[in-house]
Amino acid sequence: MKPTNTIDPTHFHKVVDCQYACPAHTPVPEYIRLIMARRYTDSYMVNWEANVFPGILGRVCDRPCEPACRRQRVEEKPVAICRLKRVAADNKGDIQDRLPIIPTKKNGKRIALVGAGPASLTVARDLMPLGYETTLFERDARAGGMMRSQIPTFRLPEEVINSEVDLVLNMGVEPRFGNEVNSLKAILDEDFDAVFVGTGAPNGRPLDLPGLKEAGDHVKIGINWLAGVSFEHIDEAPKRVVVLGGGNTAMDCTRTALRLGAKDVKAIVRSSYDEMKSSPWEREDAVAEAISIIPNHTPLRYVVENGKFIGVEFDRVETHWEKGKRRLVSTGEDPVLVECDLVLVAVGQDVSLPWIERDLGIQFDDWDMAVVNRDTFQSTNERVFFGGDAAFGPENIIMAVSHGHQAAASIHRYLTDGRDVNDVPIGDYTLTSQKMGIHEWSYQSAISDEERNVVPIINLEQALEDITAEVELGFDEKLALSEAARCLSCDVQTVFSEDLCIECVACEDICPMDCINFVTNGDEDDLRSRLIVPADESERDLYVSGQLKSQKVMVKDEDVCLHCGLCAERCPTGAWDMQKFLFQADRAT
């Protein structure tokens, strides 16, 4: 193999599993280290710069970082990255003087943002400090998008949304709330220099089965029903509720119904339990509230007898896998009738763009989605950009934020003379040695054996009584510090200088994880098979040096390195050094 190119940030970036997995590339180990130093405000700001909504995300983020967390590969469970973010938010001090200064003299460029969800708010947050003027169009009376209209308050309190959304609005965004936008042309005619479409995926998918019409009000679209609850049009639920679907929306519907008075709530799912779309933790939280989840049931029809709504009839199915494709096959048993008073349909959402005229140069695909460039977020009309759920279909908040950052950077390039909107930089990084003394480092190099801490919650009775009561209490300081100490500091990289190595193999011997190998070179498959612990199945990259004096090369399998620094402590020549790699994804600057 060729020596690893460490000038390019990709290798080291991938070693920071969590940051790499985070769509907004939040420097996770950096903020966790700040929590360990009890520098909560600093920790909050590191987050805020990267993901705009730390308090919100610290409660409800889909947390793609956690399944990626290295800790899970060496111990059982990942670091509670998400809930530590909340710790920073809960304990932060005043941040007013740390916010970017908004220039009073504007740069003369005006941007229209359609839809006030996290995607548009991120674009505003990134562009306002650069002197742009932004106008935010929103159908609802308040900004926040589905964070406000969909996510139930017992998971995400309103004050948290308000405070973080207001940080953006207070930068001087011009609000045009309370009116549905029904023409993009009208906006373009207002002479905006660019338009960002962040209208989400607001249409709940219906489930058109026999009996739907007769069932009338007994069958409702889940997300519309949740919005009704959020905006307080709906304040009760009947006794027996069936939710169709196995995603996160379904889980929110069940728990909300329970709080509005339902006594018997079931989520009925076509797939098997393990293949349900919801995040495991959302499922666990629902089950903990005594919601029954019934897998392997495909709905056949809504049953109405003599004008009276009875329930839903299901076919029992089994999952079959054929060539990697899932097929649900009927078991041939008799259908099952599940009686209930209300059915909430939570089987997906769609993007809805009827308000965009089709003669504006924006190309649409077969699914009626705008064609959007995945790197620049520009549509085929160069003035119009997309992001969030509206761009490629429903995702989550952190993805919307990431799109917002990238779209803002593209808009900025697009509107800056001489720059090419398609010239997307990878991002910047710094590498800083953590050496403090002979064997002393400026990060916690000792590895904690602590198991993952559980977030304390309020008791169930209290939770079900009041829909606004937040279920999770968050970590207290003791738990937070113990949890933070579990982080392995994967951003503190093992950096190898082959010209210094005398091949004493001390590092190979000391490494608790057998990451380091001195072997004769070969192609990648061959090398992987010859390591102390063969890495044939590992998805992680190898770190390969140039040829050493003995003609061997150093090969490090990055897979399970603990970043304990023992290799560097053992090295007599300083050929290994522990260096903090701080990656900054491309932002509008």
Place this chain on the structure above:
Amino acid sequence: MSFLKSKFHHPRLARNELGLTHRDYEGSLSTLCAGCGHDAVGAALVQAVFELSIPAHKIAKLSGIGCSSKAPTYFLNQSHGFNTVHGRMPSVATGAGMANRSLKYIGMSGDGDTASIGLGQFAHVVRRRLDMTYIVANNGVYGLTKGQMAATAERGSTTKKGNKVLWPDIDLATMALELGATFVARSFSGDKEQMVPLLKAAICHEGFAFIDIISPCVTFNNHATSTRSYDYVREHVQEGLIADFVPVASDITTSYGEGESNDICLHDGSIIRLHKGSNGFDARDRQSSLGAIHKHRENGEILTGLLYCDPTYRDMHDILNTTETPLNSLNEKELCPGAHTLNGINNGFR
């Protein structure tokens, strides 16, 4: 400074016949200088014992004084151990060996401990062919006392401070051969591929097995004019016979053409399989080995690999006809066989 090595280990780490990983054979975190060759020797021993699936409590580690003699603390934590007075490890090993034949004895010494203060003890333990593995971690200096030249330092080389070595060196492998060791090898701490099979063979060998391991002292003897530095040794090493260790009852799948390989069968049924390097000699022939060692020395080369092995000699236990049962397990009846036996003995002297 880290005093602890994480107990986490690689999730796909290999396990031996006892279900243990090599991490289960570790010792405390070493306090030797970072990069000391002795730690690599310890790591190779850990690997060898792990691969042999020997329970650590069936091993006793013995040593004298020196950095090398400190090293047993840093491997095989669950084994028995004894740190003796400087240069006196052979007598303690002899006592222990006589008292309990059921353990494997691994002596870890230095060139100071063995070739200076302990030379007399060394000569006699070799001569008596005690059943043990005797390792000298040879760095050409007294590391622990801050780098005085050892008796193994070569004439003409210079100390770190620039003083010339005035006296000819003692070659311990040659001495061991002359005095009757039945297994002699030399290796380099920077070459684990060579060390591990040699250590395995030495441990399985019944009789006195001696391994001289060049183990650079990074702190006091790794300078440009040293002949025991990492760079110098790496440049001057010549591997004579490449030894594979074939454990007992393993399928022998690889086959070599005639004359290419040569098997030495050990007492326990395991095999040392030798492949001739370019400068082959007969490892069963003491004279041939001595000749090869001398020839390479004259060329300024360090001959490594298996130098000599003959498992047919009798060891000290055979000669003394000692009991198989450890003395501490002998019961009263065996220890006091009664007047009848005593009479028999007394009659023998009449």
